[in-house]
Amino acid sequence: MSTAGSPSTVDAPRTAAGSAGSDAPAPPPAPRRRTGGVLWTELRRGVGPWCGGVVVVVCWVAMYSKTPQWQGRWTETTDMLRSVALLLCGPLAVAAGCWQGGRERRRSTGDLLASLARTPLRRALLAVAPAALWPPAGYLVAAAGCTLATWPYAGEGRPFLSHTAADAMALAALGVLGFVAGRLIHWRLTAPLLAAVTYVGLGIPAYSESPARWLSPAYQHTYFWDRPVWWFGPASMVWTAGLAGVALLGLAARRRVVALLPLTVACAAAVVLTHTGDGLWRPDPATARLVCDDGTPQVCVTAVDRKLLPSVSAALSGVNARLRGVPGAPDRWIDGPRTPSPGREQLEAAPGAIVRRVGEPVLLGPREAQLPSPFGLAERGRVSDPVLYANWAVSYLFSRNCPGSGVDTPAARRAAAVNDAVNQWLAPRPYAVPAPLPGDEVHLRRLHGMGPAESRAYLARYLAADLCRPDEVPVP
Structure with missing residues (x-):
């Protein structure tokens, strides 16, 4: 028998049901999916x-x-x-x-x-x-x-x-x-x-x-x-x-x-x-300014290639040793802006002017020589093939825009063979391509057989000659 102050067993279920219906919290609403979550799902x-x-x-x-x-x-x-x-x-x-x-x-x-x-x-x-x-x-x-x-x-x-x-x-x-x-x-x-x-x-x-x-x-x-x-x-x-x-x-x-x-x-x-x-x-x-070493002849590159300067100087050291003090030899090598881009002054190449291999004119002083661009030979701050680069530089040194250069005469063939021999003597090619010209080997053997004084005297005569006139090119 229950007391008056305690609920009876019969009323207990009813009380529990009533409390569940009136006091229980409503279920939480379903979380709304954010756009950021949908975007992240799409991206993944x-x-x-x-x-x-x-x-x-x-x-x-x-x-x-x-x-x-x-x-x-x-x-x-x-x-x-x-x-x-x-x-x-x-x-x-x-x-x-x-x-x-x-x-x-x-x-x-x-x-x-x-x-x-x-x-x-x-x-x-x-x-x-x-x-x-x-x-x-x-x-x-x-x-x-x-x-x-x-x-x-x-x-x-x-x-x-x-x-x-x-x-x-x-x-x-x-x-x-x-x-x-x-x-x-x-x-x-x-x-x-x-x-x-x-x-x-x-x-x-x-x-x-x-x-x-x-x-x-x-x-x-x-x-x-x-x-x-x-x-x-x-x-x-x-x-x-x-x-x-x-x-x-x-x-x-x-x-x-x-x-x-x-x-x-x-x-x-x-x-x-x-x-x-x-x-x-x-x-x-800022990128076109010259940065030079202290050698003779001097080697100058633009600031955009300043980290290549030690490697370029080393590649040209053998050529510079033979050119040093020779009358008519360049005082410095220069690499700089060569191709006039649209909007800049277009220059006409005068007969005898030093030009690039592709025919683009270069403005140089009387004792300045054009350096070739190290395009394709520059790797991780150095010249990857210094022998080939030196050969390119010497080819640029003796390259001329000569009227009637395609005329095939005995004098023109002899001058071309001499030019190729001088190039090979100053900076040999690392491989036999292109093939040597007729008479090239004979002139090259003569140059290698000269003593220091004799070779310097011949190089002075060669540099003083007009390379656009084949008859004036001296034979070793």
Whole structure:
């Protein structure tokens, strides 16, 4: 029997049920999935991560195969990276974007996704994110590695970070354009076909002289002693990003008239780039200044190659030993801006003027000789083949722009054989290509048989002769 102050066993279930109905807390609402989580999920799956990894590998493999061409100069590093990123990885980004754009059609999930509360533009932004973000991310990783590889060996100048950012933006824009094409074109071969068209379209401007070539993100400027204007990179980013914005808004915006805004901005950037043209790059006095050693003859290179100076001086030490004190020999070797780029004064090569092998004129003093560019022979701050470089330098020393040089006469053949023998005597070729001229071996044996005084006297007579007149070239 229960007491009056305690509940009975009969009332206990009723009391418990009543307390459960009135005092129990309501179940918590289901957590709302954030957009950031959806974006991270999109970025982790699909073709995006694979595309970013392939971009890194392609860039590093292609750059490694051409290390001597870019590792010593910031301009060459930027140009080579741009060429590899856009011409090789650009088609890959377009193809990846096209494949990503056709994902919903392949999985037959278009109607399901359309039933969600997200707007079409928001769904498109989430879907395009892997194709738009992974290729530029991979390129930035590859560019960072190449920048670190160039840093210990580069001379004057600095990396062009704005151009690197513009290249990354161009890859992102190509991914977006490929995504839009994949949404609109229902054909499985669209991706490879679009990649091929992209490669051709990016490569054609390199062979054009039109100001519109500067609109191509893959167009290169390979003049070592120039620097871009500060707004070149940002303007290129506005141009490529504007094109991608037009395509994406035209595809998924609720009101497609808003696509006119990025179209207007992109057109304005295009007008500025094409109107400026070659003026997008300006001469840089800091990189063109001469840095010289204290030898005789003196060896001078520009500041952009100042870390090559000890190696260049060592390569020319044997030639300088034979030229030192000879009347008519050069007082110094000079490497500097040679090719007048567009907008600079174009020079006419006078008869007898010292010219490069490709026929480009050089302004030199009366006792100055032109050094060849170490392009292809500079590797990690040194000249990789000093024997070949010395032979190039001597060939430049005796190269002349002579009228009627193609005339084949006995005197011309004899003078050519003498010239080749003198070149071989001062700086032998590291291999027998090209083949020696007729009579070359005879003249070379005579030069090697001379004593020091006799060889210096002959070299003085040779330097004093007019090499454009074969009859005046002295025979050893």
